[in-house]
Amino acid sequence: MLRVPTHPERIRHIALAALAMLAACNARGDDGPVTVSAIGGPPALADPARGALDTPARLMLDATAQGLVRFDASGQIEPGVAERWSVIDQGRSYIFRLRDSEWNDGEKVTAAEVVKVLRRQIAVGSRNVLHPYLTAIDEIVEMTPEVIEIRLKRPRPDLLKLFAQPELAIFRTKPPGGSGPYRATAQRGRSILLRPAFDPARSPDEDAVEPTAAANIRLIGERAARAIVRFERREAQLVTGGTFADWPLV
Template structure:
């Protein structure tokens, strides 16, 4: 009887701890990044706030839905023909932010500009198969490829390929900017030009608006804890320690099953890092389970190979020789490599490690730096943009190709690996591409060109009013897919 009386009280406590908010007023979103603005792709990659603004006001041909799957954007439907070498998109009726009609010619020009020099679009290296983008009619676009690319839609869904005007700035929706402030914008659902004149169109309620705020992680956390926001997005390992120090209910903390890379790129190949054995010693020294536990056990399993799965490779993922050793054997081998190097090169061995100047960067420095010291290497911490020997890579995969992982890992890699990667890029058939990808994977594993540690840690804080939020491998959460009645 006592237990029965306690259950309702415990449920009330749980609900209270989950930070419930009434579903009234605009959805307030704190994005960890700078102020909301349109990025200049000729200068630097967009941050989370900029990417969300792009995705919300200037969608691409297709978009990601709440689960990270492809859904229509500007294109209402599409077909793939010519053995995967031609994509034909039929555009829906859409308007620019100034009310002008979006035409296929507009879209073709904008997309070609996004992937041509001098654009520094980060997706450009993975779009080299595009030969041309042409408008066939006012509503039909054809994308012609020199080689088949089955994952092209996932690239077109990225905010970096959003279709937008420069003047006035903006695109076709699904939102319009209705008001701006120093670090925020108010987004209002866009007018649907395809509706019938006879349709009864109700004015969007305030709860269908979204206020997008760009701020640092600490401010975003405080805003959420004080119930002044409904969602925090863009969280990574860099700022995760702040979550553990803040009183956020566990039910509000969500982790994405993000696919991608988290590890150390070899950016200098001299001294101790000139040999594959020396690079392997660094990989052997890192205690991955302890590093992950220092953040959260919910992060996932340690990663010891470049590819998460076979993907579009002809072979199963290659494994470096060091990864086949037991933890004790790895540490012993790493110490032996340091001792052997010192016999030929007397003196101190030091390595510069570029890590973010954030709480998460501090944890990484403590974990990795201590392990390097254990094998006899003096670690030196430097800024992310400074000259370094090792540099943190923390990136979510934009699409599911093994070549993305291998090309991202190959900051500096062997001639064999680079040759195989180039051959994979230029392969005329998917079978040949898969063979060259497998060759590149094997070469990179033997070369120890990258030191994998984990998958990317991506977190959000989500209020209970946002019932459509779902974790997904892209770690992407469109602002029009947060509430059940949003467009």
């Protein structure tokens, strides 16, 4: 599967959902991790409030730090950090109830921390690329340790789609990390290994099964030429990112 998006908005449709589908694929002839070449710099957890993210950084954030909601494999909205939500006051108030989630160090994710992260992304001076589309947000408040409310100045029907973007992922900087669904375990140069995270909301009746190596993802940030060569050698299952300028290489 070789994809070279021609517009940044298209990148969001092939982020975590594409990686998850590849990790679940049985057509590969090996038992190792899925390898994804993302055109750009080395994968790193970066703060979207400081500026636009390249493709490796977006995938890294999307994989390790889900938002209040997220996209499923078909591009539909599904629960993320929030297990459910309701829209009231004629679309001017969104109330989210958080699910049991853990940071990468095992501490529980609280409403206060979620509010802090989101306020930073919408604050005056934020360089988040979604900032111009979030002007309808009036206030983000903690109602209880498990519930937050987002109050709007006016209805915004596509708000959930915005909150599913990596730029609005729930993560913290100290120690850096999010709540999954993947954990960054080992980084070597421009390559990082992502492993499925333990789900604290798992039913006690479910057996805890250690993920196999085939469920892991190796994310590599590199130049378009190297990514395409890697794909042609069957050393990667997906190439993503790039622009029209990279198309002649294909």
